[in-house]
Structure formats: C-alpha cells, structure tokens
Amino acid sequence: QVQLVESGGGSVQAGGSLRLSCAASGSIFSIYTMGWYRQAPGKQRELVATTASYGSTNYADSVKGRFTITRDNAKNTVYLRMNSLKLEDTAVYYCYCNSRVDPGAAITSSWGQGTQVTVSS
Numbered sequence: 001q002v003q004l005v006e007s008g009g010g011s012v013q014a015g016g017s018l019r020l021s022c023a024a025s026g027s028i029f030s031i032y033t034m035g036w037y038r039q040a041p042g043k044q045r046e047l048v049a050t051t052a053s054y055g056s057t058n059y060a061d062s063v064k065g066r067f068t069i070t071r072d073n074a075k076n077t078v079y080l081r082m083n084s085l086k087l088e089d090t091a092v093y094y095c096y097c098n099s100r101v102d103p104g105a106a107i108t109s110s111w112g113q114g115t116q117v118t119v120s121s
Contacts, residue, residue, distance in 0.1 A: 001027040001101045002110045009093065009115030016119075017083045019028075022095030022112055024076040032098045033105065034071055034078040038091035047091070049080060062088075085119045092116050 008020040022033060035050030035058075049069040051057045057069055068081040078095065095112035 001108065002031075002097065002099050004095045004097060004110055004112035005091060005093045006093065006112045006115040009117050011063065011079045011118040011120065012085055014085060014087055014119055014121050017081070017086050017096045018085065018117060019082070020080040020093055020095075020115060020117075022078045024099070024110075026096055027028070028076065029100050031073070031076060034095070034097045036069065036078075036080050036093055038089075038093045039114075040088075040091040043091075045094070082117070083119075087121060088120050090117060090119045 001025050004022055004024050006020060007021045008018060010018060013020055027086045032053050034049055036048040038048050039045040045090050047060055048063060049059045049067055050070050051069050066084045071078045081121050092114040094114045097110050100107050
C-alpha cells in the first residue's frame with residue numbers, strides 16, 4: 001500500500017557529508033515511525049535512526065553526534081543527514097516506514113530498495 005524511494009547515495013571521502021532522502025507514496029492514511037537501516041557486505045542489517053510521527057528520534061550509538069534524522073510529514077518524506085563519514089559507514093541504506101491505509105487497517109511495514117553509500121580514505 002506504500003512505496004518508498006530513496007535518493008542521495010553516492011561516494012564520498014572520509015570526513016565528508018551526504019544527505020539521504022526517502023519519499024513515501026501510494027495508499028496512505030497515516031504514517032507512524034519512519035527510519036533508516038543499513039547493511040554492509042557480509043554483515044546483518046542494522047538500525048541507524050528512527051523518528052516517530054510526533055518528532056521523537058532514536059539513533060544507533062555508532063552514529064550519534066554525526067547523523068541527524070528529520071521528517072516532513074506534509075511531504076511524507078524522511079531525511080538522513082550524515083556528517084563526518086567514516087569508512088565503516090559504507091553500506092546500502094534502506095528506508096522504512098510503519099503505516100496504515102485506513103483507520104481500520106492493520107499497521108504494516110514497508111521498505112525501500114536501498115541506496116549505496118561508499119566512504120573512501
């Protein structure tokens with residue numbers, strides 16, 4: 001019922017910055033939590049940051065102080081500003097959201113296709 005499209009990934013040198021964007025579209029009554037996960041080669045997918053509809057945020061310890069998650073509810077869009085990037089930040093970054101199509105529907109999770117972030121020395 002919802003489609004997520006990420007953008008903003010690319011290659012950057014260590015210490016640089018990138019901003020990822022994720023726009024939700026489709027059949028949406030309300031979006032609740034939105035966030036970002038990442039998966040490096042040979043490793044398990046891990047939580048990066050989340051934000052609730054009322055504005056609270058949560059970050060993985062590894063990115064606290066460097067990454068900032070924000071959202072624009074009017075545009076159904078979530079952003080991830082990544083500063084002071086490190087080699088270990090290299091991964092495919094996936095957007096997700098929890099939403100429902102109408103007040104009587106179950107809340108479901110949706111995932112984007114992912115966008116590659118590569119940090120080099």
